[in-house]
């Protein structure tokens with residue numbers, strides 16, 4: 343990491359990070375570690391709810407060692423088996439791993455621990471402070487907060503999720519196209535250890551690819567003390583997602599795959615910009631950069647967004663530290679901008695392959711996974727590790 347000397351003037355931060363989800367807290371920590379003065383701003387007070395199934399890729403813990411210490415505090419539960427169900431739930435196939443392939447967390451806990459790591463590294467948190475407007479000038483960029491206060495920085499990171507205000511306010515994206523989003527309905531309900539073993543088996547998550555003959559999948563991800571049940575589809579018809587969510591819950595109940603009496607009514611809606619980063623013209627504007635969901639960094643195939651959010655944060659942190667150093671040295675603003683622009687090529691090197699759809703005919707291969715273990719293993723690796731089919 344390119345270390346820069348800490349900025350003395352607290353009135354202007356080196357970096358304003360908007361959004362303290364995995365992308366924002368990770369970039370804030372890495373920037374603070376690199377010596378930058380960082381304001382980490384979130385509209386919510388933590389712990390806050392985030393609609394999510396809570397699966398975090400094992401790669402995240404390997405590649406970001408500081409996450410290791412968070413794991414037990416976030417009560418992460420290891421997963422070693424992925425059970426695929428046919429859409430009618432009559433057939434199943436399994437993919438197993440010896441080491442943990444990932445962990446199931448409660449986002450409230452995981453995100454709060456990440457935020458704490460950023461603050462411990464030196465980032466200053468502004469929580470319960472929603473950013474409503476962005477003003478970018480020649481020498482600085484300003485976040486206008488809902489309470490009318492203003493925070494100034496050399497650079498701003500838009501890590502404010504799928505409905506990013508920073509993306510809109512900075513002119514980098516007006517809206518998502520409907521086909522860029524996976525629409526979800528999901529709910530988290532309590533689960534005892536005994537129910538977990540009885541319904542789902544040890545260390546397993548369950549997925550029904552193509553449930554309802556729809557483009558997406560339904561899931562049941564049990565964690566420590568809870569299970570997330572949901573469905574995500576590539577469709578602009580929200581009603582269809584809700585209807586299929588109800589059908590998924592009914593089918594799981596028929597098959598006794600849910601704890602008796604679990605109240606799965608009134609699910610939460612959500613959207614994932616799966617693979618949308620690949621279609622972005624540019625993630626970098628004047629003194630601003632988009633990462634995580636705000637930049638469309640989620641896997642096309644699985645909708646996995648936490649690991650890609652962390653990766654986009656790590657790549658951005660490298661570019662931003664160089665941009666801050668150029669700005670502090672008093673170079674022309676264009677030098678700072680040039681350093682930021684290196685993100686455009688760097689993220690593609692590190693992330694593009696991970697975000698892409700498998701380049702084979704999935705519809706043809708899918709029915710084979712219930713009879714052919716090799717195909718099931720290929721689907722398992724594609725789903726859990728982002729490998730190509």
Ligand SMILES: Cc1cc2nc3c(=O)[nH]c(=O)nc-3n(C[C@H](O)[C@H](O)[C@H](O)COP(=O)(O)OP(=O)(O)OC[C@H]3O[C@@H](n4cnc5c(N)ncnc54)[C@H](O)[C@@H]3O)c2cc1C
Nearest residue numbers: 361363364365385394395396397473503612634635647648
């Ligand atoms: C139903 C569902 C299930 C999912 N399951 C998984 C899963 O199991 N595994 C996985 O890897 N991914 C999953 N995802 C995707 C994953 O949740 C996201 O990709 C991930 O949260 C992206 O992180 P982020 O930091 O970019 O954004 P977020 O986690 O959304 O954080 C953005 C933060 O910005 C704040 N914010 C927003 N606007 C403003 C503003 N104007 N001012 C200040 N703060 C603001 C918000 O309060 C929030 O804290 C799921 C998504 C959904 C919808």
